[in-house]
Amino acid sequence: xxxxxxxxxxxxxxxxxxxxxxxxxxxxxxxxxxxxxxxxxxxxxxxxxxxxxxxxxxxxxxxxxxxxxxxxxxxxxxxxxxxxxxxxxxxxxxxxxxxxxxxxxxxxxxxxxxxxxxxxxxxxxxxxxxxxxxxxxxxxxxxxxxxxxxxxxxxxxxxxxxxxxxxxxxxxxxxxxxxxxxxxxxxxxxxxxxxxxxxxxxxxxxxxxxxxxxxxxxxxxxxxxxxxxxxxxxxxxxxxxxxxxxxxxxxxxxxxxxxxxxxxxxxxxxxxxxxxxxxxxxxxxxxxxxxxxxxxxxxxxxxxxxxxxxxxxxxxxxxxxxxxxxxxxxxxxxxxxxxxxxxxxxxxxxxxxxxxxxxxxxxxxxxxxxxxxxxxxxxxxxxxxxxxxxxxxxxxxxxxxxxxxxxxxxxxxxxxxxxxxxxxxxxxxxxxxxxxxxxx
Amino acid sequence: xxxxxxxxxxxxxxxxxxxxxxxxxxxxxxxxxxxxxxxxxxxxxxxxxxxxxxxxxxxxxxxxxxxxxxxxxxxxxxxxxxxxxxxxxxxxxxxxxxxxxxxxxxxxxxxxxxxxxxxxxxxxxxxxxxxxxxxxxxx
Numbered sequence: 001x002x003x004x005x006x007x008x009x010x011x012x013x014x015x016x017x018x019x020x021x022x023x024x025x026x027x028x029x030x031x032x033x034x035x036x037x038x039x040x041x042x043x044x045x046x047x048x049x050x051x052x053x054x055x056x057x058x059x060x061x062x063x064x065x066x067x068x069x070x071x072x073x074x075x076x077x078x079x080x081x082x083x084x085x086x087x088x089x090x091x092x093x094x095x096x097x098x099x100x101x102x103x104x105x106x107x108x109x110x111x112x113x114x115x116x117x118x119x120x121x122x123x124x125x126x127x128x129x130x131x132x133x134x135x136x137x138x139x140x141x142x143x144x145x146x147x148x149x150x151x152x153x154x155x156x157x158x159x160x161x162x163x164x165x166x167x168x169x170x171x172x173x174x175x176x177x178x179x180x181x182x183x184x185x186x187x188x189x190x191x192x193x194x195x196x197x198x199x200x201x202x203x204x205x206x207x208x209x210x211x212x213x214x215x216x217x218x219x220x221x222x223x224x225x226x227x228x229x230x231x232x233x234x235x236x237x238x239x240x241x242x243x244x245x246x247x248x249x250x251x252x253x254x255x256x257x258x259x260x261x262x263x264x265x266x267x268x269x270x271x272x273x274x275x276x277x278x279x280x281x282x283x284x285x286x287x288x289x290x291x292x293x294x295x296x297x298x299x300x301x302x303x304x305x306x307x308x309x310x311x312x313x314x315x316x317x318x319x320x321x322x323x324x325x326x327x328x329x330x331x332x333x334x335x336x337x338x339x340x341x342x343x344x345x346x347x348x349x350x351x352x353x354x355x356x357x358x359x360x361x362x363x364x365x366x367x368x369x370x371x372x373x374x375x376x377x378x379x380x381x382x383x384x385x386x387x388x389x390x391x392x393x394x395x396x397x398x399x400x401x402x403x404x405x406x407x408x409x410x411x412x413x414x415x416x417x418x419x420x421x422x423x424x425x426x427x428x429x430x431x432x433x434x435x436x437x438x439x440x
Numbered sequence: 441x442x443x444x445x446x447x448x449x450x451x452x453x454x455x456x457x458x459x460x461x462x463x464x465x466x467x468x469x470x471x472x473x474x475x476x477x478x479x480x481x482x483x484x485x486x487x488x489x490x491x492x493x494x495x496x497x498x499x500x501x502x503x504x505x506x507x508x509x510x511x512x513x514x515x516x517x518x519x520x521x522x523x524x525x526x527x528x529x530x531x532x533x534x535x536x537x538x539x540x541x542x543x544x545x546x547x548x549x550x551x552x553x554x555x556x557x558x559x560x561x562x563x564x565x566x567x568x569x570x571x572x573x574x575x576x577x578x579x
Contacts, residue, residue, distance in 0.1 A: 383498045386442040388479050388549065389531045390470045393442075415474050418442045419498055 004255035005235040006128040006212060008318050011121060014265040015320045022321065023060055025265055029293035031057050034066070037299040039084040042077055043067075063268060063291060068302045074104040074244065083107045085297050095143040096243050106145075106243050107297040113152065115294055116246050119263050120153020123252025126261070126318070127237030128212040129183055131158030136176060138186035138194070139217065140166040140427055145247025146217050150185045153249070159183075166190065166426040169197040180209035188220040188228060188236070189429035192360055195231045196424075206233035214239055216248050218428045219328050219346055223353030224360055238327055244303055245292050251325055259312050259324030266294050269325070270302070271311045274332045285310045287332055288325070306332045308344075334432060336366055338373045338410045345431045348377055351407040355400050357385035361422050368436045376413040377404060383419050441478040441492065441499055445471055450478065453492055457482065460491045465577050466534050466547075481534065481547065483574040504534075504549050505556055506568040511544040519546070519565060526559045528552055545576065 010016060017025070035054040037043035046067040047053070056062065074082060083090070091113055095105040108116070129135060135154045139146030147165060154161045162181050164172055172194050175181075184191060191213060195205040210232060216239040225236050239252035240260050250267055251260035262269050271286040272279055280286035288307045292300040308331060312324040330344035337343070345364055352358045361380040366373060379400065387393055393416065400414045423430075443449045450469070457464060457480075465481045479502070482488045489499045509515035523530065534547040545568055550556040557567050568576070 381442070383500075386498050386500055388477055388500065388502045389551075390472075390477060391531065393475070393477065394472075416442075417475075418444065420496060421444070 004318070005237075005257055006255050008255040009125055009130075010319060011125045012118070015122065015261070015263075015322060017265070017321055019321055022264055026268055026293060027057070027060055029265075030060065030063060030268060030291065031055075033291065033293055033295075033299045033301070036084045036296065037301055040082055040299065042073065042082060043299070043301060060268070063270070063302065066291070066301050068289065068304050069300055070304050071104065071244070071306075075102050078102060079105045080107055080298075082298050082300075084299050085109060090297055092148075093143075094145045094148070094243055094247065103143075104244065106246075109296040112246070112296050115266065116149060116249055117152035117156040119246070119249030119266060120149055121156035122263065123237070123239045123249065123261075124150075124153050124157050124159075124183075124214060126252055126254040127214055127239075128235065128255075129154065129157050129159050129214075133157075133159040133182040134162055134179065135159055135183040135185055135214075136162040136164055136172070136179075136181040138164055138166050138172055138184065138190060138426075144427075145241070145243045146187075149241070149247040149249060150214070154185070169194055169424075169426070170201065173198045173201055173203060176208050176210065177203060182209065182211050184210050184213040184232075184234070186213075186215065187217045187428055188215040188224055189218060189360070190426055191215065191228050191232065191236075192224075193424045193426070195228070196420075205231055208232070210234045212237060214252075216240060219330070221346055221349050221353065222327070223350060227353070227360060240307075240325065240328065242290075242305055242307070244305075245290050245300055246295065250290065254316060254318040254320060256316055256318050258316070259326055261316065261318075261320050261322045261324055262311075264322045266292065268293055269311070269323070271309070271325075274308075280310070282313055283310050285326075285329060288328075308332060308335075336364075336375070336432070336434065338366065338375050341409050343375070343408045343410050347408040348404060348412070349431075351403040352377070352379055352400065354407070355396070355403050357381055357396050358400065359419065361424075362431065363422055364432045366432070366434045366436055373436065374413065375410055376415060378415045378417055378422065380417045380419050380421055386418070441480070441497055443476045443478050445474055445476050449476070452495075453478065453480075453497060456491050456495050457488055460487065462488050462491065465574075468532060468534055470532065479532070479549075483577070502549065503553050504547050505553050505560075506545050506547045506570075506573045507560055508543045508545055508566045508568055511542055515544065516546065519560065522559055522563050522565065523550065523556060526555055528556055528559075545573065547573075 031054045090107045091110045092108040093105055095103050137150055141147035198205045212235045214237050228236050237253040239248050241248035241250040251262040253260050268291040270289040272289050274287040285308050288305045290303050307328045309328050310326045329346050359380040359382050363378045365376045397414050404412045467480045470477045492499045529551045531549040
C-alpha cells in the first residue's frame with residue numbers, strides 16, 4: 001500500500017546523498033563557517049578565548065568546542081553586529097517581531113537569498129507543489145520571514161504565487177473560490193480560521209480547489225493536522241525554521257509525513273539536554289541547537305533555538321538520507337511550571353483534541369491568586385455539542401478536566417465557551433496568558 | 441442557548457427577540473458560576489432561531505413534552521409517579537401553567553421523551569401538540 005500522502009518527488013541530490021559524503025560536506029562547510037565567523041567581533045573574541053581556528057575543526061563532533069549563540073547575544077549586538085560582511089553586501093534584512101523583548105534583525109546576501117529560496121522549494125516540492133500550480137500565501141509579508149521566504153520558494157519551484165499576505169479572511173476565501181489555488185501557505189491556526197470564515201460565508205472549505213497546505217510559524221499537533229485535513233479536504237505538511245537561522249527552510253515534511261527532514265547540507269543540528277547541555281539520545285526530546293553551514297551575511301554558530309524536539313536518524317521510506325526531527329513540542333521558554341509540574345501548551349491542546357465536542361480554539365491562563373498556581377483552560381465548544389441539558393455540559397467539562405490531568409499531569413479549571421468567543425489571529429495564535437508575574 | 445455567565449448576557453437575546461416582535465412564552469435558566477443554559481419556548485421558533493443565529497448565537501432546538509394535568513392538588517404528583525415507574529429522569533421543567541378550562545399544561549424535558557409520552561398516554565394523561573400549545577397560550 002502506498003503510505004504517501006502525495007507523489008514522492010525529490011528536488012536536489014544533496015537530499016539523498018550517502019551519509020559519509022554528506023558528513024564530509026558538512027565538515028568542509030563547518031570549517032568555512034568558522035572562517036567567515038572570524039569576521040564577526042563577537043565570534044572572533046569567543047574563538048580567541050577558546051583557541052579555535054578553522055583548522056581546529058577536525059571532525060563534526062568538534063562543533064561542541066564552539067561557543068553557543070543566544071537571543072541575548074543577538075540583542076547585545078543589536079542591530080546587525082553579528083554580520084560577517086560589510087553593510088553594503090546585504091541584499092535583505094528581516095527581523096523578529098520583538099513581542100517578547102527587543103526586536104532582532106537578520107541580514108542576507110544575494111547568495112543567502114538564493115539558498116533560502118532553494119531550501120523552501122525543496123520542502124514545497126516534497127509536499128506536493130509542482131510547476132504550474134498556484135500557491136496562496138497567507139503569511140504576513142514584512143520583516144517576518146514567513147511571507148517572503150515562502151514567496152521566493154514557490155517561485156523557485158516554478159509555481160505561481162498568489163501573495164495575499166495575512167488578514168482580511170473573507171477576501172482570502174473569495175480569492176480561493178475565484179482563483180482556485182492548489183496550495184495554501186500560512187500558520188495552521190490561521191487555516192482553521194479561514195475554514196471557519198468560509199463556512200460562515202456558506203462555502204464548504206472541502207469544496208474549494210486546495211489540495212495541500214504548507215504550515216509553519218507556530219507549534220501545532222498531529223490531531224490538529226487531522227482536523228484541518230478533514231475540514232478542508234487537503235493534505236497538510238509541516239515545515240520548520242526560525243529567522244535567526246534563515247527563516248522557514250531548516251526542515252520540512254516529505255510525502256511520508258513522519259518527521260521533518262533537516263536540510264543537513266546547510267544546517268548542523270544538535271539536540272541537547274537544556275540543563276546539562278549534553279547531547280540527548282536519538283528519539284529523546286531536547287533543545288535544538290543549530291549551526292548554519294552556508295550563511296554568508298550572518299554565520300550563526302550553535303544557536304540555542306529554545307525549541308524542543310527529538311531527532312530520528314532512521315532512513316526514511318521517501319529516499320532522503322537526512323535526519324528527521326519531530327514537530328516542535330514546546331519551547332524551553334514557554335514551558336509552564338504549574339505547582340512544580342512542567343506543562344507545555346501543546347499537551348493541553350493534545351488533551352482537548354481527545355475530547356469530542358471541543359474545538360481547536362482555546363486559551364490557557366495561569367494565575368497565582370493565593371500563592372498557589374492556578375491554570376484555567378478556556379475552550380470553545382462545537383455548536384452541535386451544546387446541549388440544553390446541564391448534566392451533559394457538566395459531563396463534558398469533567399471529561400476535559402480528567403483528560404488534561406492524564407495528558408499534562410495538572411488539575412486545570414476548565415471554562416466552556418460558546419463558538420466564536422475567543423479572538424482569532426491571522427498570524428501566530430495567542431494560546432497562553434501568564435498573569436503570575438504581573439501580580440508579583 | 442449557551443451563554444457565558446456575565447452581566448448583560450441574558451438581556452441581549454431577549455432584546456433581539458423583542459425587536460423582531462417575537463413573544464417569549466416562557467424561559468428557564470440553568471447556570472453554573474461560569475456558564476448558563478437559556479431555554480426558551482416561543483411560538484415561531486424558526487423565526488426566533490434565525491434572528492438569534494444572525495446575531496452570532498448558537499441555538500439548538502429541543503423536543504419537549506407538554507402534558508395536560510388537572511389543576512388541583514396532586515395533579516403534578518400523578519405525572520411524576522408515572523415517570524418514576526418507568527425509571528426516567530426529568531432534565532428540567534417549565535414552572536408555569538397554561539390554564540384551559542379546568543386543565544393546566546406543564547412542559548417537561550425528559551431524558552427520553554418517547555418513553556415518557558408512551559407511559560403518560562398509557563395512563564390516560566393527554567400530551568398536547570405544539571400547535572395546540574401555542575393556540576392555548578394565545579388565549
